[in-house]
Amino acid sequence: MARKIMLGHKVRRLRRDRDLTQTAMAERLGISPSYLNLIESNQRPVTVDLLLRIGQEFDVDVGRFAEDEGARLLSGLQEVFADPLLATADVKRQDLMELSERVPTAAKAMISLFHAYRDLVRDTRLMQSSEASGSNSETGVPAGQGTSFAMDEVGDYLHDHGNHFEPLEAAAEEVWHEGGIEPGNLYQGLVGYLDRELALRVKIVPSDVMAGLQRRYDRHGRRILLAEMLPPSTRAFQLALQLALIKYRSLLDGMVRDARLVSDDAKPLVRIALANYLAGALTMPYDRFWRAATAVRYDIQVLGQRFDASFEQVCHRLTTLQRPGAKGVPFFMIRVDTAGNVSKRFSAKGAAVAQFGGACPRWNVHDAFRAPGLHIQVSEMPDGERYFSVARAIAKPGSGFHNPGQRLAIALGCEIAHAAQLVYADGVDLLNEDIAVPIGPHCRICERIDCNQRAFPPITHRLVVDDNQRGMAAYGLAPRVPEGDAA
Numbered sequence: 001m002a003r004k005i006m007l008g009h010k011v012r013r014l015r016r017d018r019d020l021t022q023t024a025m026a027e028r029l030g031i032s033p034s035y036l037n038l039i040e041s042n043q044r045p046v047t048v049d050l051l052l053r054i055g056q057e058f059d060v061d062v063g064r065f066a067e068d069e070g071a072r073l074l075s076g077l078q079e080v081f082a083d084p085l086l087a088t089a090d091v092k093r094q095d096l097m098e099l100s101e102r103v104p105t106a107a108k109a110m111i112s113l114f115h116a117y118r119d120l121v122r123d124t125r126l127m128q129s130s131e132a133s134g135s136n137s138e139t140g141v142p143a144g145q146g147t148s149f150a151m152d153e154v155g156d157y158l159h160d161h162g163n164h165f166e167p168l169e170a171a172a173e174e175v176w177h178e179g180g181i182e183p184g185n186l187y188q189g190l191v192g193y194l195d196r197e198l199a200l201r202v203k204i205v206p207s208d209v210m211a212g213l214q215r216r217y218d219r220h221g222r223r224i225l226l227a228e229m230l231p232p233s234t235r236a237f238q239l240a241l242q243l244a245l246i247k248y249r250s251l252l253d254g255m256v257r258d259a260r261l262v263s264d265d266a267k268p269l270v271r272i273a274l275a276n277y278l279a280g281a282l283t284m285p286y287d288r289f290w291r292a293a294t295a296v297r298y299d300i301q302v303l304g305q306r307f308d309a310s311f312e313q314v315c316h317r318l319t320t321l322q323r324p325g326a327k328g329v330p331f332f333m334i335r336v337d338t339a340g341n342v343s344k345r346f347s348a349k350g351a352a353v354a355q356f357g358g359a360c361p362r363w364n365v366h367d368a369f370r371a372p373g374l375h376i377q378v379s380e381m382p383d384g385e386r387y388f389s390v391a392r393a394i395a396k397p398g399s400g401f402h403n404p405g406q407r408l409a410i411a412l413g414c415e416i417a418h419a420a421q422l423v424y425a426d427g428v429d430l431l432n433e434d435i436a437v438p439i440g441p442h443c444r445i446c447e448r449i450d451c452n453q454r455a456f457p458p459i460t461h462r463l464v465v466d467d468n469q470r471g472m473a474a475y476g477l478a479p480r481v482p483e484g485d486a487a
Contacts, residue, residue: 006042006045006046006101006102007039007045007046007051007065007066008039008040008041008042008043008102009040009042009102009103009104009105010065011036011039011040011046011054012040014054014058014060014065015040018058022036022037022040028057029050029053029054029057030053031050042101042102046066051065051066061324063324063327064162064322072159073100073104073107073108073111074096074097074100075441075445076107076111077096077099077100077107077110077111078093078096078445079111079114079442079444079445080110080111080114081096082442082444082445083114083118085117108156112152112153112156112262115152150263150265150266150269151266151269153261153262153263153266153269153270154266154269154270154273155345157259157261157266157270157273158273158346159347162322162348163319163320163322163346163347163348164320164321164322164323164348165255165274165277166323167251167255168248168251168274168277168278168281169281169286169323171244171248171251171278171281172278172281172282172285172286173285173286175193175243175247175282176282176285178193178197179192179193179196179197181193183288184308186236186283186307186308187232187235187236187239187308190236190239190240190243190282191239193243194224194239194243197247198243198246198247199222200222200223200224200246201222201223201224202223202224202226202239203223203224203225203226204226204227204228204235205225205226205227205228206228207227207228207229207399207400207403208399208400210225210227210228210399212399212403213225213227214226214227214230214234214238215227215238215241215242217242217245217246224238224239224242226238226239227399229397229398229399229400230397231310231397232308233283233304233308233309233310233313234310234397236283236308237279237280237283237309237310237313238279240278240279240280240282240283241275241276241278241279243279243282244275244278244279244282245275248275248278252271252274252275252278253271255270255274256270256271256274277320280313280316280317280320281317281320283307283308283309283313284303284307284309284313284314284317286321286323286326287326289303289307289317289321290321290323290326290328292306292307293318293321293328294328294421296423297421297422297423298318298328298329298421298422298423298424299423300314300315300318300390300412310394311392311394311410312335312394312408312410315331315333315410315412316333316344316346318331318333318412319331319332319333319346319347319348319412320346320348321348322348328348329414329418329421329422330347330348330414330415330418331347331348331412331413331414332345332346332347332348332412332413332414333345333346333347333410333411333412333413334346334365334410334411335408335409335410335411336365336366336408336409336411337406337407337408337409338369338407340361340366343408360439360440360441360442360443360446360453361453361455362379362437362438362439362440362451362453363377363379363389363391363411363437363439364376364377364379364389364390364391364411364437365389365391365409365410365411366409367391368391368392368393368409368410368411369393369407369409372393373392374390374391374392374424375390375391375392376388376389376390376424376425376428377389377390377391377437378416378419378428378430378435378436378437379436379437379438379439380433380436380437380438380439381439381440381441382438382440382446382447382448385415386415386416386433386436387413387414387415387416388413388414388415388416388418388419388422388424388425388428388430389411389412389413389414390411390412390413390422390424391409391410391411391412392409392410393407393408393409393410394407394408394409394410395407395408396408416430438451442456443455443456443457443458444456444457444458445458446458447461449461449477457477458477461477461478463476463477463478464476464477464478
């Protein structure tokens, strides 16, 4: 039987956001205040009937409201307690599950605090290393507010909104309506719109003049300068991005204020993330793109050709198709470099693989660097969740011989239940569990003891070191002792 998902914290947050007492909310939902109190304290689950009433009475997306974020928070808490600082803490997996399900706000706060601590330790070590090597440079990073912490806040903000922002979609539709932009002629349409509405001219500039920049806004000269090496899809996107930052600055600033971010560094990063979202909505308008995506069964190549967009731009846009009444497949997307560093994560749903994946060498996103073309994979996480993903390597343009571009890999995926809607799943036996490649999150929280690709031992298993034998690693792993059986 499926585990019941408790939504007490979401109901309580909704009630407080609407400034309602338990009595007032219970009256609107047609239930007793005592029953509502049991729901908010996670002693009763929310029934389907009550969930529908919440959606109708308070105009919320019931699908998003009912989404279980416990798996994502559990992975984050496991990462926290994998740190050597907490190695002696007698915290069981069940404890972390209860915390993530019953008090998710506290779980999020603990994860944020850990990220701030981790950044502080990292920055301190970097400064010590710099001093030891004779460098006098200073990082200027305030305690507890490292760049990684800021990036984590941005990711959490996007995830909490399902990577869908209806005000930005409406702004993009406004530009198309005002500018009379015609499909298939986006770049010229944006050039004309910028000239007519904002008195801005667009100029393509030699790479040596741009000094490595892709785009520069010349405020005094009323010009947008674009590097000559940019492909057409990137030129159009950069124009849309600059348009978003100028015309809709107040909208973006208001959304940043409402985000209630802790890190000062996160605020401009969220503004840029939202501006990039709006640029994607401008280049691929929601209704047209959603209809096209479902019609061609999410064929990225066809969509890129039809909307004059790059592989990465199409994949990113596909993760945003969560408008009520016109939803697409809830995709996740991840971007990595050749060293395995994750530089982008987007998810329309709280899949643990999207939030904490990327480090597992068994995932096909890493295979994309080894051979050209599209790589298809059915994968399975340690908890039994199965995913379908496609991955491909891409090249980011540079500005010449001395400034080569980047080589990156993009993976786009979804839960296996949605895979049949994708053209890439044709001919794949999705019901055959034997074809699933076992992958995991970070090695330290992955419980696959038989993995020959492991880089670090997991925190949930005892090390076994035998001088007389050697496998892929210098240690072996003992089976995990079930909780309750430990001495």
